[in-house]
Amino acid sequence: MAEELALLVADVFEAAGALRRAGEALAAAEGQSQARWQLMSVVSEDSRPVARAARRLGVARQGVQRIANELVRDGLAEFRDNPDHRTSPLLALTPTGRRALEAITVRADAAHRVMGEGFAQADLAAVRALLRRLTRQTDQWVEAEAEAEAGGGGGGAQRGTRSRATTGRVREEEA
Secondary structure (H helix, E strand, C coil), rough: HHHHHHHHHHHHHHHHHHHHCCCCCCHHCCCHHHHHHHHHCCCCCCCEHHHHHHHHHHHHHHHHHHHHHHHCCCCCCEEEEEEECCCCCCEEEEEHHHHHHHHHHHHHHHHHHHHCCCHCCCCCCCEHHHHHHHHHHHHHHHHHHHHHCCCCCCCHHHHHHHHHHHHHHHHHCCC
């Protein structure tokens, strides 16, 4: 099973690379980058502080701050007062930003129809469910490893046992 999971991880990385290249092409057709597109998407429904947007994207706050500043400079986004934190403004799309995001989204929808040809909806839903489960279990493993390290848990055997136990609990809960 570990070998199959390792192969799946390699396939996911390969697919992520292909999807990233496609995303760059889609965004570039509208004069944007994929990073700008992702950030515009994250703040499209709800304005967010840069740090929260970065956590949602799973990337460093500093990089997101640079992109946010570019979007503001280009009139695609604006910083608004944050009633919950006066030193951490909210990033929100401007009407121009919403139009840019909509244009990319229209292109992406068309591309997704082509990319998804021949896939059954049920198969796509099953793959998504499996990937979400793998993500949760991986995050739990990382947390368990960090706890073991912080607690001075010692050698890898002890950490490995704790990690497998955590993963096993998730499997039982979801089964």
